[in-house]
Amino acid sequence: MDKILLSDATEKYFPNAAGPTMRLATCMFTNSPDEHFILDSLSDHPQVVVGAGFSGHGFKFSSVIGEILADLAIDRGSEHPIEMFSLDRFD
Numbered sequence: 238m239d240k241i242l243l244s245d246a247t248e249k250y251f252p253n254a255a256g257p258t259m260r261l262a263t264c265m266f267t268n269s270p271d272e273h274f275i276l277d278s279l280s281d282h283p284q285v286v287v288g289a290g291f292s293g294h295g296f297k298f299s300s301v302i303g304e305i306l307a308d309l310a311i312d313r314g315s316e317h318p319i320e321m322f323s324l325d326r327f328d
């Protein structure tokens with residue numbers, strides 16, 4: 238497969254924006270084994286709440302994730318159906 242450079246596409250479609258590269262950074266994200274979130278408390282230490290493994294799609298859910306994590310920390314549970322995000326699904 239041919240490699241398509243971002244600069245080539247910029248020159249083609251946005252020629253007025255095709256300037257020199259100012260800065261580059263490698264971005265990494267953590268994938269869970271099934272690429273779904275982990276939203277849970279540790280069974281041995283329920284005071285520890287885990288929000289992790291967002292697998293490249295956590296940002297758009299940040300408001301509800303924050304709500305769920307706060308509920309887990311304060312109420313030890315959530316009204317949202319979060320079973321599919323449990324830690325023990327990997328057991």
Ligand SMILES: Cc1cc2nc3c(=O)[nH]c(=O)nc-3n(C[C@H](O)[C@H](O)[C@H](O)COP(=O)(O)OP(=O)(O)OC[C@H]3O[C@@H](n4cnc5c(N)ncnc54)[C@H](O)[C@@H]3O)c2cc1C
Pocket residue numbers: 264265266288289291292293294295296297298
């Ligand atoms: C290139 C890229 C594109 C993405 N695109 C999308 C998208 O289009 N839509 C979407 O919904 N999601 C997207 N995501 C995923 C989204 O950004 C993540 O799911 C979300 O940011 C995860 O939030 P977080 O708070 O768990 O972790 P992070 O946002 O990574 O925050 C963790 C924070 O902890 C800090 N930290 C780490 N170690 C320590 C330490 N020892 N002490 C103190 N602080 C520490 C870090 O500096 C960082 O600020 C993308 C991610 C990447 C990398």
